[in-house]
Amino acid sequence: MKFFNKLERKYGRYAISNLTRYIIICYVIGYLLALAAPWLLTMLTLDPGKILRGQVWRLVTWVLIPPGGLSIFTIIMLFFYYSLGSALEKTWGDFRYNMYILTGLVATVIGSFILFFVSGGSNYSGAFSTYYINLSIFLAFAASYPDMQVLLYFVIPIKIKWMAYLDIAYLAISFYQSGWGGRVAIIASLFNFIVFFFATRDLNRISPKEIHRKQKFAKAVNPTRTGDGVTKHKCAICGRTEKDGANLEFRFCSKCNGNYEYCQDHLFTHEHVK
Incomplete structure (x- = not known):
């Protein structure tokens, strides 16, 4: 792979x-x-x-x-x-x-x-x-x-x-x-x-069970960040968070100036922030 x-x-x-x-x-x-x-x-x-x-x-x-x-x-x-x-x-x-x-x-x-x-x-x-x-x-x-x-x-x-x-x-x-x-x-x-x-x-690593396992682990490690009203991830383009879909993945773009995070649908399609 x-x-x-x-x-x-x-x-x-x-x-x-x-x-x-x-x-x-x-x-x-x-x-x-x-x-x-x-x-x-x-x-x-x-x-x-x-x-x-x-x-x-x-x-x-x-x-x-x-x-x-x-x-x-x-x-x-x-x-x-x-x-x-x-x-x-x-x-x-x-x-x-x-x-x-x-x-x-x-x-x-x-x-x-x-x-x-x-x-x-x-x-x-x-x-x-x-x-x-x-x-x-x-x-x-x-x-x-x-x-x-x-x-x-x-x-x-x-x-x-x-x-x-x-x-x-x-x-x-x-x-x-x-x-x-x-x-x-x-x-x-x-x-x-x-x-x-x-x-x-x-x-x-992209199977539904593995994705669900990672999400449960993230909540167990940092529960205060995944409580009601607080999210760990947010796409800078569409605004979606991990609460909008159990299978959504988020990544930071190394080519953008600043800490801009994008979902899997916009990671490769967004315009880089200069």
């Missing part, structure tokens, strides 16, 4: 806030295109063969391909994934969440090209979408909040970690039953989860 920490210090100010919202907007555009001009969607798929022939827009436009047909169930799932993604973004911070999604997207593009060359130019464009990247968001949320309880089908209470186990079983079955296109799509789309949760060790 040292590599990600360096990237965050250098490029964190370029992170896109509310990225989950833009992902959902892409799906909405995709569903509108499917209703109004379904032929146009064929021009947007991730097709390495056509990309190599000059249709480079496909490197990006494939994210507009909606994950499945439009139905009431799909709308409910989109709201569900929006809440999960937004919670992850607040827990991890904008930059790390951006990197998580970007890793899955880039890995999918690379996987499609590898499959294209290995298969001798076969067309597997229909196998690649953001469907499995959505599942990676769910798995990331389950890994961060394993004991959170949700209502399955709005009735059955169940801990989210058990739903994650069911998803892993579903992915394993899909991997076994799919062709090479589906298998590569599954591996590539879940590469971000593999990187962030199995290839790194420092991610625990």
Whole structure:
């Protein structure tokens, strides 16, 4: 995670806030295109063969391909994934969440090209979408909040970690039953989860449990500073304090003249005080 920490210090100010919202907007555009001009969607798929022939827009436009047909169930799932993604973004911070999604997207593009060359130019464009990247968001949320309880089908209470186990079983079955296109799509789309949760060790420091532990320790060490009406931290831009969110982090800026403290959303985006 040292590599990600360096990237965050250098490029964190370029992170896109509310990225989950833009992902959902892409799906909405995709569903509108499917209703109004379904032929146009064929021009947007991730097709390495056509990309190599000059249709480079496909490197990006494939994210507009909606994950499945439009139905009431799909709308409910989109709201569900929006809440999960937004919670992850607040827990991890904008930059790390951006990197998580970007890793899955880039890995999918690379996987499609590898499959294209290995298969001798076969067309597997229909196998690649953001469907499995959505599942990676769910798995990331389950890994961060394993004991959170949700209502399955709005009735059955169940801990989210058990739903994650069911998803892993579903992915394993899909991997076994799919062709090479589906298998590569599954591996590539879940590469971000593999990187962030199995290839790194420092991610625990931004887990909800670790953040809560640090806050309890801070209150125990200095209780007079965390009493009613008194806060330890305050962002110089938005005025938020630790009381405005359990997962907010604050840092002092070494480039500003004076002791100016900023929250995680404004640490890299503020104008330095000279």
